[in-house]
Amino acid sequence: MPDSIYSQFCPVAMATEILGSRWTIILIRELCAGSTRFNDLRRGVPRMSSALLTKRLRELENHGIVERRATDNSAGQFEYHLTDAGKALTDIIVAIGIWGQKWINAELQLNNTDPSLLMWDMRRSIRRDLLPDRRVNVQFEFTDVTPREAQWWVVCDPDQGVDLCLNDPGFDVDLYVVTDIKTMTAIWMGLESVSKALEVDKLHLSGDTEVANAMSEWLGLSLFAPYPKEK
Amino acid sequence: MPDSIYSQFCPVAMATEILGSRWTIILIRELCAGSTRFNDLRRGVPRMSSALLTKRLRELENHGIVERRATDNSAGQFEYHLTDAGKALTDIIVAIGIWGQKWINAELQLNNTDPSLLMWDMRRSIRRDLLPDRRVNVQFEFTDVTPREAQWWVVCDPDQGVDLCLNDPGFDVDLYVVTDIKTMTAIWMGLESVSKALEVDKLHLSGDTEVANAMSEWLGLSLFAPYPKEK
DNA sequence: CCGTATCCGGGGGGATACTG
């Protein structure tokens, strides 16, 4: 982006010069959500090329929004952190998200969900504190997704945090979740409820009944799930 | 903009598909500020071509953000109004503006102010209710601006509202304001005060003392003026 | 005043391959 597209002194225009380029807002959202490593960021913006990701990160660094840190860890390891100016962008991201949740019909995107992106987001919002105080392994199976991305394991460990696996980690499975990708997405976005999906047979749970019954608790939802559609 | 650049179900991404194209945010800001006529909008986004303005207005209309109304007035007159969904975007615009005011160094833009844009914005924020209850004519003269755009008259009428003229309307002038464009911009943005500018001789007032003394009152500032720079 | 139509160039960014 050239130095000045809009050439306006209005703070809205000055901010938009920085934030208006493609992918920038989406990338900042991922940074706000807590990703710091290059490849973690990539998982949050899977359709962005790595070349462009690098470029945007440099731009944000130059604008004082992101800081690039070497990890003390040996070699070639870097982390990207929001500066104070970057953290202050949270207000904008939240305002955008709330508006989107309230006013945009999600049907189009619901029919086109990337399973790995959904799992990446879901992993982050899981309330491990509302799960039994032991390692819990939940297997998700999507009935309408290409085999390669149909099965996921989410391993919630009191010590290790929440881990997402595309390959069977080999632990005993506490809960099996079988559903279609659209239902799972709608639930996570707050557009449908676990109980309703169970009722109409679009969601199936089997395994540990305690874990199953508490699913609507420990399955934290999208930050924007609480905002109902308008109009 | 193609239907789906980001292809993400995240509301932030869905909203950004609509809001992320060039000039869109700036245009919405102008709509939020109250402009409804095509040429009024143009004055608020002077560097945007009319072709692109039309295109963006259509897009916003298709997304249910803007409504295009014919005026009852005879022929070919249209007005653009924000719908409820559009008005709800105010939160985003404000969040962006506050962030810009707090975190972006405005020096670059201050040195490159478009006088007509500044006057267009200033006109809108003038507090006519804090002026004497009669027609008040204020002449602005910028000392460092191309002659064509150096002189402006702002006619504040209790009945007619605030009118901006690039040509002398012929009324008696109540107050002469002489300054450079950068000082005037900085004052309006809340980065400098009227009293300070008077002190250091960068702003000169002559004419009606009552109006002169109350300038910092009736000269309403930018919406973002109250937010001091951070860092 | 309120747009439309058309041309056309520049560069943003997607795709792909490669490296320490």
Add this chain to the structure above:
DNA sequence: CAGTATCCCCCCGGATACGG
């Protein structure tokens, strides 16, 4: 894992001119 490097297409949008 964390990026570079390169190619090159496409389309955004600036400029200009025109119409109701």
